[in-house]
Amino acid sequence: MINKKETNLLNPKNWVKNYSEQLFRFALQRVNDREAAKDIVQETFFAAYKNLENFKGEVSEKNWLFIILKNKIIDHYRKKTNQLFTELDECEEAFENYFDETGHWKKETAPHNWNADYKNPVESKEFFEILNKCLQKLSELTRIAFTLKYLDEKESDEICKELMISASNYWVVIHRAKLQLRACIEKKWFVK
Amino acid sequence: MISCREATLAIIKKEERKISFSERIKLALHLMICSFCKFFEKQNKFLSVNIKNISSEEPLSGAEQEEMDKKLNELSK
Numbered sequence: 325m326i327n328k329k330e331t332n333l334l335n336p337k338n339w340v341k342n343y344s345e346q347l348f349r350f351a352l353q354r355v356n357d358r359e360a361a362k363d364i365v366q367e368t369f370f371a372a373y374k375n376l377e378n379f380k381g382e383v384s385e386k387n388w389l390f391i392i393l394k395n396k397i398i399d400h401y402r403k404k405t406n407q408l409f410t411e412l413d414e415c416e417e418a419f420e421n422y423f424d425e426t427g428h429w430k431k432e433t434a435p436h437n438w439n440a441d442y443k444n445p446v447e448s449k450e451f452f453e454i455l456n457k458c459l460q461k462l463s464e465l466t467r468i469a470f471t472l473k474y475l476d477e478k479e480s481d482e483i484c485k486e487l488m489i490s491a492s493n494y495w496v497v498i499h500r501a502k503l504q505l506r507a508c509i510e511k512k513w514f515v516k
Numbered sequence: 517m518i519s520c521r522e523a524t525l526a527i528i529k530k531e532e533r534k535i536s537f538s539e540r541i542k543l544a545l546h547l548m549i550c551s552f553c554k555f556f557e558k559q560n561k562f563l564s565v566n567i568k569n570i571s572s573e574e575p576l577s578g579a580e581q582e583e584m585d586k587k588l589n590e591l592s593k
Contacts, residue, residue, distance in 0.1 A: 340585040348576045362580065369588050419521065427519025435555035442562045445569055452570055459570070474567045480532055499525045506559050 332381035334388075336373055343386060344369075347393050354397050354471050356460075364400060368393045398486055401468050405487050418500045422507070433507060438514040451513060458508035466501040469494065518542045523553045527560055 344365055351361040371392050379388060422433045429435070446452070459467060465487075472483045484494050518526070526543040529535045535543070547554055 336588065340581050340588060344581050344584055345576055352574075358574065362576070362584075366584055366587060369584065370591060373588060373591055423519070423521045427521035429520045429552045434552045435559060437555060438559060438562075440562065442558045446566055451566075455566060456570060459567075470567065474564065480534060495525060495529065499528055502528055502560055502563065503524065505563055506556065509563065510559075 332379075332384055334372075334376060334379055334385055336369075336376070339369055339372070339389070343389055346386075347389060350390070351393060351397060353475060355400060356467055356471075360400065364393065364396045368396050371396070401472075401487060404464050404468060405489065418504070422503050435506065436510060436515060438510065440514065454512045455509065458505055458512065461508060462501050462504060466497055469497050470501060473498070518546050520546075520550060520553055523547070523550065524556050524560075527553070527557045531560070531564060 347365045347368060348361055351364045352358065355361050355364065368389060372389055375392075383391070422430060424430055459470070462470070468487065469483060472478045472486065473480075478486075480491065480494055480498075484491055487494075489497075523543055523546040526535055526539050526546075530540070530543065547557065
């Protein structure tokens with residue numbers, strides 16, 4: 325009879341060779357900072373090594389490392405959001421760029437018609453370069469919220485829990501971010 | 517009538533289905549008369565779809581992998 329332990333074994337000697345690439349790619353997509361992503365992967369290996377005896381063999385070695393990695397990424401997010409919390413105070417100014425005191429679009433920043441095919445995803449490489457640049461301009465907190473929302477497809481409740489922010493703060497962050505991103509793309513891509 | 521600021525927030529909430537029935541009605545009424553917010557609605561959806569397709573580049577180099585391995589080996593000594 326095959327024991328569970330025999331099917332899911334740990335082999336730390338091969339971790340870097342077998343998994344560092346995948347773990348790194350996953351982390352990099354989510355933290356947007358090469359050095360930070362590297363540190364997170366290294367910390368994942370350290371934490372895994374220190375917890376060898378806690379491995380029950382219920383998941384594969386790879387999945388086990390990914391579970392640790394995901395926790396490390398959330399730790400990283402939390403550190404960042406604590407640091408960056410003060411930025412929420414400046415939010416009102418950002419909204420004033422788009423809306424007048426009655427809450428209506430300001431003439432100079434109101435959306436234009438892009439004359440685009442909104443329904444289909446874009447395939448142009450240049451577009452993604454611009455989208456990336458526009459995303460880089462957003463604050464760290466916003467990018468983190470975006471990553472969780474779009475890359476990991478999490479719901480707002482879950483994101484709030486992970487980042488320890490209130491629902492109303494979350495909506496303020498996402499609302500502002502979408503306004504900024506839309507304006508940036510319009511300026512750089514559609515109305516060149 | 518809700519303002520454009522409120523309408524754009526409602527559009528974003530609607531995307532996550534976090535919008536109440538009365539908010540939905542108010543948004544629909546607003547969109548009937550506001551072409552700016554109608555653009556915003558389409559463009560918001562467009563951005564959501566395309567953000568998902570962003571990919572990042574630059575894999576880990578061999579030297580970086582070696583360094584990781586070395587650090588891990590030090591720990592296991």
